[in-house]
Amino acid sequence: MKVSVNWLKEYTDIDISLDELVKKIGAQLGAVEEVIDLNVQYKGAVIVKVVSCEKHPNADKLHVCHVDDGGATKDVKRDAQGLVQVVCGAPNVREGMLAVWLPPKAVVPSTYGKDEFTLEARELRGVASNGMLASASELAISNDHSGLLEVEVGKPGQAFADVFELNDQIIDIENKMFTHRPDLFGILGVAREVAGIQGKKFTSPDWYLKIPKFEEGPEQLRLGVHNELSELVPRFMAVTIADVTVKPSPVKLQSYLTKVGIKPINNIVDVTNYIMYLTGQPLHAYDYDKVRALSGEEANLVVRYPKHGETITLLGGKTVEPRKEAIMIATDKQLIGIGGVMGGTDTEVDENTKNIILECANFDMYSIRRTSMAHGLFTDAVTRFTKGQSPLQNDRVLAHAIKALHEVAGGKQTRKVIDDQNLKLDENNKHATNISKGVAVEVDFIKSHLGISRLHQDEIITYLKNVEFVIGEDDGAGHGLLFVNAPFWRTDIEIEEDVVEEVGRLYGFDHVPLALPKRSASPVAPDAELQAKKRLRHTLAKLGANEVLTYSFVHGNLLKKSGQDETEAYKVSNALSPDLQYYRLSLAPSLLSLVHPNIKAGNDEFALFEIGKVHGKSQQEDGLPKEFGRISLVYAASDKTVKNGASFYEAKAFLTQLLSDFSITATFVSFSEVKIPENKLFEQIRKPFDPNRLAAVYSGERLIGVVGEFSEEVSKNFKLPKATAGFELFLSTFSGQPTTDYQPLSRYPSIEQDLCLKVPAETTYQTVLGTVQELAGKHKPEDVNVTTSPIDIYQDEKDKTHKQITVRLALVSYERTLTSDIANNLLDAIAGGAKTSIGAIKI
16 A cells, blocks of 8 residues: 555644654554655656747757746756757647756656666757656656646746655555555545554544535436345445546646556546545446447446356456356446456446446455456455445545546536445444444453553543544543444444554554563473374374375365265365365375375385364354364375285274274274264265275274275276275374373283184174174183284185184283193183174184
């Protein structure tokens, strides 16, 4: 936001130096990026009168002029009458005109700060010329270089910068500092804050404070307005103005726009830009006759969504097909502008325009931002509308614009002003004095939150009243309750903390006492989730797995390739990249996308894991997405790597050791044998897996995740090798789990015995292992510890109805040396119990 110091001074006194002002703005308003001194750029430029103008003796298109600068310029050659000779090629140079002269040694303003061009006295076709008479382009006022800039005010000898307010300093303030302050995107708002940080009382101009009374003009230039998007366009005002004269703006108006970085176009457009920069409220002017030609029986403005396939050519020549939720301005036949973003070329105001429609509207800030991002359109209007301009200023701004247009373009208002208003005002706001409710805040609350005990109630009230807040008091004891009513342009004051921030800023945060916050010296309890993540990483790294970090956003194709439902995923409307469109529903697909590149790079066997967050539309709380922590691992081995057994058991081995390190006892149950509660987000976890080679993982009665091999279709989509499997678990499973206590090795030798059981083919390994573990715990001696581990699963080709499962039992005691009889008796007891419960036969 470029701020002109001279423009500020039109609305508030500044009685401190420029350096002090910049320092205060930086400390209490927003970060200052740079200060531009225009006095240097326009040094030497002076207003002159062309006293004589004769044809150049040696050039048809040149003129020899004698100009009167009132003797203001030193060290320049003059004739007997004190006039200076200048050769000029401009077609509009003539005797008697007032122009701007750049004397020798002056830098041409349009080249200042770039490849600077310094003038000198020299001969042109044999005739001496001292400097040059300048065009608007050379003076960096506009792009017009067709002729000399003819000034309408001033007298010979006056500095051009003094007459046209270019003896100025421009303070460039970082826009992001004003994100929550729409009023500060106008000079009027900045002037109010500059007064406030100086401790001065500011009073807005009458035209801005008072609700205007619009007079009805003559019955001509009929116009209809139809707002179909009242939720997104809470206020849409329009008025027709007849018999305007489109021409270049007065030089002073052009200078105001140029010095803050806005290119002058013509007097109509320049007035709308001037008032936008003054108030922060964008306006738009349409050529009425062009709108009428594109309408039906009468000129119509319709606020609506675009229809399928509609396109619009915007100012500047870019043609777009608007996104389907864009706010569009149309006639009853075609689109003519993107509301709050940019107008179309079909209704552009040009030199032939005689009648105009002036629009002053308010648009939904979020919709404008989405449209701007979708089409890459970033205009001054977008900058202001995306900050949330108050719709209560529209009538005031429109009335001021009508007056300004009459002054610079003539014309007269026709018919009455159309005000399509859909504002949700409460009983106290029926007269449109404010759109936000008042805030009740205690003085002690403000003082305690700022840490300033010496701040008195009267001072707080003064600070707020200086920037036009209305304050009511409950008592005058210095500790009472304040009823703070923000003015209508302040849409950011909603809670007590907002008032605290306002007081602190106006008082000066640099005046707040420097004191470290008090805190206890007692150690902080470790964060259970962070501790769990640390242990997970350590365990899996120890097992040889590699951690990866992938984006929480994924492409829609990744969801489809893994069989997941993209309608369950949140779509990012302003994605950082086309590849990052959706929030992911699980971690496994992100890991699967890395398998093929690693195999291709020559990594024959590896395991990748990730700890991250997932989201789903079905899981919300208070209308906001809930996020869930997950840990996922994928094991893969290239097809040329010879592996015995299914890859399921490779993934399960990682999982078993991981659970063991957290002292979690888990059971694995085939998905075909359990009923999983309906949960759309959980369904997305198991989508990539083959349902026939997938197990649900339980800790007690609690489902904690899945482990399995991936489906044939997913394997094909991701180009996975045959030996690929993985698991995904809920991260909450591991939070708060106790660390495993150290247990020394027994001083007595252990005994290992293998138990081979023949069971029906449909009996799962988990059933057999669970049975063996249960019976071992039941029949073992009290002083003996028993651990089980899988050895083999075998099925004879001749016997398809049975299979053999071998389990190894390790027995150890911390009190005695065990004998083979103890082991044999235990195996016999287990075999007997297994035969009874699952029909197993000891081999």
